[in-house]
Amino acid sequence: MDEQKSIVDLCPAPRVIEMIGGKWKLRILQILIFQGTKRFGELRRQVAGITQTMLTKQLRALEDDGLISRKVYAEVPPRVEYSPTNSGMDLMKMFEAMHQWWERNQAS
Amino acid sequence: MDEQKSIVDLCPAPRVIEMIGGKWKLRILQILIFQGTKRFGELRRQVAGITQTMLTKQLRALEDDGLISRKVYAEVPPRVEYSPTNSGMDLMKMFEAMHQWWERNQAS
């Protein structure tokens, strides 16, 4: 009954990379982490080249993975604000580890 | 002449994720990092579901990015061995940071 799992299957790296991978998620996270809460329209202006459709899709994915949160205000015209969660902010330590690897191994 | 680059453009995260992203690279790296040098055929057997075509392509990409090295022996039938480079091994610290983030934020 108890399946013996290999150490490989327990590694969270594939899931983590899925959560922050793709063409847009890192850029969105960077803005929210470094600049704090942003409205949808502000994000669309700052993420150069992204379409509304894509921005919505990426924001939903980040929200589903608990990296950002979404707050809707009952106003007209509508206002929706996106913020990094604690979990999202905590990714900074991991990005720092990436940065250090880069400095050790790739930097000229 | 000197373009002023924003801190955002200097972040190596997108490149790093490109280097280890996709469906197969992490699995290949895990095997080479934890088990050491492997022949092509051994890798093909261990990376469940991968085709020869894909394995070759992923190995080339990892080699081009300096994460693994390739050694060809002039034998028949051919023998080719793949090993992690120092740079590839050094990714462990980053994977550890991912693991710790996961433990802090996702683990039950």
Added chain:
DNA sequence: TTATATACTATCGTTTACAATACTATTGGA
């Protein structure tokens, strides 16, 4: 002579990611 083993490459098909464009709802103001 024929088969075997190994590490490939070439070609084509499918599936997924991403892009482009148009459309929707709401309400305060000109």
Added chain:
DNA sequence: TCCAATAGTATTGTAAACGATAGTATATAA
């Protein structure tokens, strides 16, 4: 009355990633 502003959704098309299959070279062994 009609438009602006905001944050979307729906639809369709394209590009990139991935998969399936077949073919290549060559020394050795049967």
